[in-house]
Amino acid sequence: MNAQNKLKRKDVAVLLLAGKGERLYDALKVKKQFLEFDGKALFLYPLTSLVLSKRFSKILLVHAEEDRKKVQDCLLKDPILRKEKFEFIIGGKTRNESVRNALKAIKGKKGNFSVLIHDAARPFLTVKQVSFIMDKTYRAEALTYCIPLADSLFRQDGKGIAYLDRKNLYLVQTPQVFDFDKLVELYQNPDYEDTTDDFSKAVRAGMKTLPLPGDSSLFKITGKDDLALLSMLSVLPSD
Numbered sequence: 001m002n003a004q005n006k007l008k009r010k011d012v013a014v015l016l017l018a019g020k021g022e023r024l025y026d027a028l029k030v031k032k033q034f035l036e037f038d039g040k041a042l043f044l045y046p047l048t049s050l051v052l053s054k055r056f057s058k059i060l061l062v063h064a065e066e067d068r069k070k071v072q073d074c075l076l077k078d079p080i081l082r083k084e085k086f087e088f089i090i091g092g093k094t095r096n097e098s099v100r101n102a103l104k105a106i107k108g109k110k111g112n113f114s115v116l117i118h119d120a121a122r123p124f125l126t127v128k129q130v131s132f133i134m135d136k137t138y139r140a141e142a143l144t145y146c147i148p149l150a151d152s153l154f155r156q157d158g159k160g161i162a163y164l165d166r167k168n169l170y171l172v173q174t175p176q177v178f179d180f181d182k183l184v185e186l187y188q189n190p191d192y193e194d195t196t197d198d199f200s201k202a203v204r205a206g207m208k209t210l211p212l213p214g215d216s217s218l219f220k221i222t223g224k225d226d227l228a229l230l231s232m233l234s235v236l237p238s239d
């Protein structure tokens with residue numbers, strides 16, 4: 001991206017924090033995106049990288065209605081984020097509904113631009129990762145980070161255990177970035193309602209897609225194992 005385009009900053013970022021964090025709620029007694037990590041709520045980490053990347057004309061925070069005050073209180077306590085402006089969007093019952101609500105709020109914005117979508121449950125997004133994916137938007141209509149499967153893989157069902165060839169298999173991560181109009185199109189197709197991420201909709205629709213090499217640091221906090229990983233990270237010195 002050249003300097004002039006950078007100045008225009010037409011692109012939009014959407015941070016998803018409207019989930020219930022059900023799988024970890026019993027262990028944490030708080031939704032995982034609000035878990036305090038080294039003194040601040042987890043969702044503030046990826047948000048800080050989105051802000052510091054300076055790539056977006058606006059950043060939407062998609063959250064549950066009951067969490068509005070909590071989100072705002074966390075922002076006010078943060079020395080960088082308290083000075084920033086965000087759009088607050090109420091999420092839906094599913095991740096798809098939350099993204100749809102964000103898209104509705106963006107509609108009406110003129111011109112061609114990209115929208116970055118990121119799970120707040122993947123807190124360790126870096127500014128470099130934001131810039132790397134945003135620099136490649138001219139190459140495809142849909143982009144995602146992903147990592148090749150490192151472990152062996154089997155399927156277990158009524159017939160027993162069958163190993164699968166892990167060659168060519170990837171774990172899909174976020175951030176994912178889309179041409180805004182194309183993503184709106186994907187969300188208009190009821191056949192894609194069953195997807196758990198947005199890149200898969202683009203793949204199904206035969207859009208021009210670009211998977212990019214992600215990093216294990218973009219892991220999603222989902223279950224108890226991830227909490228163990230978090231506590232290890234908090235005792236490691238950061239560079």
Ligand code: CTP
Pocket residue numbers: 016017018019020021022023024033062091092093094095096098118119120121122220221222
């Ligand atoms: N998400 C969202 N709106 C929803 C569901 C999920 O914005 N209705 C967001 C979550 O906040 C999270 C991301 O989508 O950042 C990935 O979802 P997941 O890891 O499943 O988080 P939760 O749905 O919160 O967790 P759980 O499924 O255990 O309830």
Ligand code: MG
Pocket residue numbers: 019
């Ligand atoms: Mg969920």
